[in-house]
Amino acid sequence: MISVRGLVTEIRRYPSAIAGLLLILVFLALALYSLLTLPREQAIQLWRGGAVWHDSPRNARPIWYNALPGTNLPQTLVLDSERDPEVKEQREINDDHNEISIVFEFEYDHDGFPPELNLFMRAQYDTRRPFATVRWVTPDERSFSILQGGLEREHTVRIDQLDRLRRELDDLRPSIGLFRDPDSDPDAPEPLHGTYRLEIEGVAFEADSDIEARFVRYGQVHGVAGTDHVRRGIAVALLYGTRPALAFGILAAVGSSVSTLILAAVGAWYRGRLDAILQRLTEVNMVLPLLPILVMVGTLYSRSLWVMLGIVVLFGIFSAGIKTYRAMFLQIRELPYIEAARAYGAGNARIVFRYMIPKVLPTLIPSFVTVIPTFVFLEATLAMLGLGDPVLPTWGKVLEDAYRNGALYHGQYSWVLLPSALLILTGLGFAMFGFALDRIFNPRLRER
Amino acid sequence: MSNDVLLRANELRTHFELRKYGFLKAGEVRAVDGVSFTIRRGEAVAIVGESGCGKSTLARTILGLYEPTGGSIVFDDEDISSFDRAKIAWYRRRVGYVQQDPYAALPPFMDVRRLLLEPLIVNGIRNRAEQQERIVRSMHEIKLTPPESFLEKFPHQLSGGQQQRVVIARAKILDPQLIVADEPVSMLDASVRVEVLQLLRQLQIDHGLALLYITHDLSTVRYFCERAFVMYGAHIVEQAPVDQLLSAPQHPYTRALVAAIPDPDAANATRFRSVPHGEPPSLANPPSGCRFHPRCPHTIEGLCRDHEPPYFTTAPDRRVACWLYGESS
Numbered sequence: 001m002i003s004v005r006g007l008v009t010e011i012r013r014y015p016s017a018i019a020g021l022l023l024i025l026v027f028l029a030l031a032l033y034s035l036l037t038l039p040r041e042q043a044i045q046l047w048r049g050g051a052v053w054h055d056s057p058r059n060a061r062p063i064w065y066n067a068l069p070g071t072n073l074p075q076t077l078v079l080d081s082e083r084d085p086e087v088k089e090q091r092e093i094n095d096d097h098n099e100i101s102i103v104f105e106f107e108y109d110h111d112g113f114p115p116e117l118n119l120f121m122r123a124q125y126d127t128r129r130p131f132a133t134v135r136w137v138t139p140d141e142r143s144f145s146i147l148q149g150g151l152e153r154e155h156t157v158r159i160d161q162l163d164r165l166r167r168e169l170d171d172l173r174p175s176i177g178l179f180r181d182p183d184s185d186p187d188a189p190e191p192l193h194g195t196y197r198l199e200i201e202g203v204a205f206e207a208d209s210d211i212e213a214r215f216v217r218y219g220q221v222h223g224v225a226g227t228d229h230v231r232r233g234i235a236v237a238l239l240y241g242t243r244p245a246l247a248f249g250i251l252a253a254v255g256s257s258v259s260t261l262i263l264a265a266v267g268a269w270y271r272g273r274l275d276a277i278l279q280r281l282t283e284v285n286m287v288l289p290l291l292p293i294l295v296m297v298g299t300l301y302s303r304s305l306w307v308m309l310g311i312v313v314l315f316g317i318f319s320a321g322i323k324t325y326r327a328m329f330l331q332i333r334e335l336p337y338i339e340a341a342r343a344y345g346a347g348n349a350r351i352v353f354r355y356m357i358p359k360v361l362p363t364l365i366p367s368f369v370t371v372i373p374t375f376v377f378l379e380a381t382l383a384m385l386g387l388g389d390p391v392l393p394t395w396g397k398v399l400e401d402a403y404r405n406g407a408l409y410h411g412q413y414s415w416v417l418l419p420s421a422l423l424i425l426t427g428l429g430f431a432m433f434g435f436a437l438d439r440i441f442n443p444r445l446r447e448r
Numbered sequence: 449m450s451n452d453v454l455l456r457a458n459e460l461r462t463h464f465e466l467r468k469y470g471f472l473k474a475g476e477v478r479a480v481d482g483v484s485f486t487i488r489r490g491e492a493v494a495i496v497g498e499s500g501c502g503k504s505t506l507a508r509t510i511l512g513l514y515e516p517t518g519g520s521i522v523f524d525d526e527d528i529s530s531f532d533r534a535k536i537a538w539y540r541r542r543v544g545y546v547q548q549d550p551y552a553a554l555p556p557f558m559d560v561r562r563l564l565l566e567p568l569i570v571n572g573i574r575n576r577a578e579q580q581e582r583i584v585r586s587m588h589e590i591k592l593t594p595p596e597s598f599l600e601k602f603p604h605q606l607s608g609g610q611q612q613r614v615v616i617a618r619a620k621i622l623d624p625q626l627i628v629a630d631e632p633v634s635m636l637d638a639s640v641r642v643e644v645l646q647l648l649r650q651l652q653i654d655h656g657l658a659l660l661y662i663t664h665d666l667s668t669v670r671y672f673c674e675r676a677f678v679m680y681g682a683h684i685v686e687q688a689p690v691d692q693l694l695s696a697p698q699h700p701y702t703r704a705l706v707a708a709i710p711d712p713d714a715a716n717a718t719r720f721r722s723v724p725h726g727e728p729p730s731l732a733n734p735p736s737g738c739r740f741h742p743r744c745p746h747t748i749e750g751l752c753r754d755h756e757p758p759y760f761t762t763a764p765d766r767r768v769a770c771w772l773y774g775e776s777s
Contacts, residue, residue, distance in 0.1 A: 336553040340615075343511050343545035344567040344622065345537055354566075358557045 010440040017436030023429025031242040040392075043240040046233070047393040053231035057115050057218035059405075062226040062414050074110040076219035079198075082212050090210075100130075100202040100211050109193045113176045116218040117159040119198075121211065123151035128205040135201075136178055139194025144168060144178065151202075151211065226414050228398075229405045237393035238418055244305055244394045245426060249376035252309055256316025257368045264322045265356045268329030269348065278322065285318040291381075298387035305389040308382060312375065325360070332356050362441040370434030373427030380423055395419040454625060454658045455487040455510070460519035462502075462509045466732060477732045479505035481682035482519070487626065490656040492649070494669040494690070496705065497679030500728055503662050506679070507630045510660065511545055512536055524625070541571050544619030546629040546648070550611035550636075554603040560592075560614055561599040567622050586617040589651060609640030613647065620651060626658040627651075633668070645672055667709050670694060675765070678702045681729040681739035687759075688766045698768045700724075700744045738771065746772055 011017045034043075046052060055078050066073055081088045081102045091099040123130050129150040134157070136144040144165060147157055159165070159174050169177025170186045177189075184190035202211040225235035267275040290312070297311055332338065333356065341355050382388060383396025384403065398419040402408075407415040462480040465473060479502040487493050497503045508514045510521060512528065520529040528539045547553040554563060564583045573579060587595035590613040603611055612632060619627050629648060633641040649672055652659045661673055669676050669690055676693050678686040678701065686699040697703045704724045726743040729735055735742055741752040751771050760773040 336547045336549055337555045339508075339513060340545055340547060340553050340618070341555075341566065341570075342513055343540060343543070344618070345540040345570045346566070347570075350570065355555055359555070362557075 007440065011436065014436040014439065016432040017440075020429045020432030020434075020436065023425055024433060027242055027246060027426055027429065030239065031246050034239045034243060038236070038240055043236060043393060044391055046236045047240075048391070053227075054118075054120070055216055056227050056231040056233060057220070057222050058227065058231050059229055059410065059412055059415075060115075060218075060220060060222035060227045061412065062418075063219075063221045063223060065221045065414075072109070072111045073220040074108075074112060074114045074217070076222050077106060077217040078214065079104040079106065079216075080212075080214040082214070088212075096205060096207045098204040098207075098209065100200075100204060102200040102202070102211070102213050104198040104200075104213075104215050105195060106217070107193075107195055108179060108191065110191065112220060113179050113189070113191060114217050115175065115220060117175045117178070118216045118218070119146065119157040119159060120214045120216070121151055121155040121157070121200075122213075123153055123155060123204075123209070123211050125153075125204065125206055125209040128209070130202050130204040130209055130211055132200060132202040132211060135199045137197040137199060138178070139192060139196060140182070142182070146198075225418050226412070228401050228415065234398055234415060234418065237398045238395065238422060240393050241395040241398070241419070241422070244389070244392055245376050245379060245423075248305060248309055248379045249372040249374075249426070249430075252312045252316065252375035252378070253372040254368055255313040256319070257321070257364070257371065259313070259317045260319060260321045261325055261357060261360070261364065262352075263317065264325035265329050265352045267322075268326050268333055269352050269356060275326075278318075279326075282318045282320075282322045285315060286320060288315070290315050291385075294382060295385065295387060298382070303387055303390050305379070305392055305394070308379075308387070308389075312378065325364075328360050329356055332359050335359075366434045366438035366441055368434075369430055369437055372430040372434075376426050376430075377423065380419075395422055452488050453486045454489045454491075454524060456522040457483055457485050457510065458520045458522070459484055460506070460509060460521065461517045462505050462514050463517040475732055478682050478734065479731055480509055480516075481731075481734070483679075483682075483684050484519075485677055485684060485687060487658050487660060489625070489658055490652075491675065492652055492659040492661060492673040494661045494663060494673040494676040495679055495684075496663060496666055496669060496676055498664060498728055500731070501679045502682040502731065503664075503679050504630055507628050507660065507662050511543060511628055512539060537571075541622050542625045544622065544624040544627040546612075546615050546619050546627060546632045548631040548635055550608060550615050551603060553615050554611060556603055559600050559602050560606075563603075563614060564618055564621055567618060571622060582621055586621045589620060590614070590617045590647060592617075607640075608636050609644060612636060612640075612644050616644075616648060616651070620655075623655075624657065626660065628660045628662070630662045631664070632661075634663070634665070641668075648672075666694070666705055678705065681734055682731050683739060683769065685740065685770065686768045688763075688768075692763070692766060698762060698766075698773060699740075699770045700746050700772070701740050738769075740770075748772070 011021070055076065057076060061073070063075065065071055066075070079087070087102055087104060089101045093099055119134065121132070129152070131149065132151050133148050134146040136146055146159060146162070146165065159178075162174060165174050166172070166177070169180075172180065172186060172189065179191045180186070180189040181192035198215055200211070200213050204210065223233040223235050225233065225238050227233055263278055267278040293315070294308060294311060297307065301307065338351060338355055341351055346355070379394065380396035380399060383394055383400050386400065388394055388397040388400060399416065402412070402415040460480055460483045461478065463476045463478050466475045466477060468474040481502075483506060495503045495506065505514065509516050516529055520527055522528070523539055523542070526535065526539070528535050558566070561583060564586060565579060568579050568582060573582070583599070584595050587593065587598065592598045592610060592613055598606070598610075603614070606614065632648065633644050636644060645668060648659065651657060659673075661669070663669060673690050676688060676690050677684045678693070678699060680701045686693065686697070686702045688698070693702065694706055697706045701724070707721055708723065724743040724745070729739050729742070737754045738744070738752045738757050741747050744752065747753070748771055755771075757769045757771045757774065759767040759769050761767050762773050
């Protein structure tokens, strides 16, 4: 048996163990960080909400794309008259007649064009709707009319959908046309750099009537990990996903291995009918395919991560491992030290837990660690098959979304590569640590 | 029944069922078949016999590790063959067990302190001071001193002789009245055998323990025991004080065993000894009558083949199961 201190010194001799342990610690730290900063409810809301995504672009790349040399893609820019009141001017003309002017001014020096432009306006009024004129002014002082008319209480202008504006811009999508250098070829548009202005002139016809505006220039890059087809930040799922991944992997691996070990020991010690029942259950279970059963349960009953975990553990308990362990225990139960323990009066439970299991535990601890990735991958596999937890954001579900939306065909490599990298690194960490543990606990396997 | 009897075995039988295809009964192996003897307090008794004669099974039956098929064991006037839980626990505290292979007899994942602690914990001795006191005392008794330098060691860090001494300490730590030692030195180097046997003998004398010493080696018995039982084919064929047994063996099997003891005499180099021909009897299908008759040079026609010999008392404290002595008495 190796003491804890001895274990630490041993681990320090294996660089791969240190690397593996570091990876595991990084993931544990990520899980802890997400636990502290991203409570479950908030994560689910960020993942399933709707309004929270208004300000995010669709299918954006991660923001660190711009760190690549020669890349300067537009980022998301949000200008809000409520958040930034100095862009707004209000002139009272008489008791119930106000003039409101909002001017958003911004620099544009990126390559390429924004994927989308939206203007969200809110009007306050009782009966008489305020009137507004919105104009787009380019650095070279050309001006385009965006809107002219009465405002609803929630008035959304999706600039790309304004057909009139589109015709005016040589039939280019307005988010391109509005930024195009007029000297460039309409078939290969180039952006015009400089200061753009969005001028909103409003007239309100009631004393308390008011207008607020929020302009969103969506980016081609957004967030730490980009966004998906419904404007969700993938980072949320990647960060939050460490929790279900680690929980599923560790609980399933340890839960099933330890229960298997205990059942095998109990069966081998008592023999007789109990052992026979355990063996028959195992044999029946060994011919049942796990994945179709999971598909069945997922389709007919529940796709909750914890239901799946329960089934994986349950089926994992009565796995082939019970046969291997039993073979080891059948040898151990005949060892003289067990007989000696019986002779001085040790009871059955004591013999199973204190004399039989400790004898094999050192050889098995490494395998507990090395099977963890198997279960992390199983969770991702289930998600890929459409059996992911319907509520929780997990790495597997990010991959599933990427697959279903053809991320790779659209060049959104990061959407696929980021969750894959996390899965691979998790597997690598546990595998490297487990293999090193194997060499420490089973010195006979150590290479010369 | 005199009060100096510690353990009395009465017609003890331990049979193992043989099965075919896992469920059909196909006979039984009678490893111990009607064995009766007594062990007195503070007495060292040897059970001698060849491999497969049932002596280890007898030891395990006496230790309560096998449930006897028939007969009874009376220990200190208590019948323990009923296998009542409380009685078995009481009995196990009073009987120590020393096994053949010391390394296998010690759990490899426990250090010496833990090893010695286990019997104490199992038997409800939980007072820290008393545990420590008993462990240190045991270590002194087996002469592994100073105790501190051995208590933290694991079995694989000890030599064979030290391991066997730890086994003895574990058997002794509950202060038993009887120690059963099943071939305690046969796995040890010749150089440490005497040492371990002397240690065992010393403990036995110092603490007034009874000792049941099981061996196939008659030569060690002489220095070690007061009485010896000779086992052959699941029976005890002769019970006698050791010196008488060795100087004047009575049963033909005992005579053969004694004749086989190596004797350092140069003349032996040119002589062959007479050894009984044949194989040990099968315990699943033992010979009729006297079990030694197929190999016996003195078979009496019409008697040995068909009738099992009872015990004949040939001298005080001396019994032999052989028809040769039935006729003379």
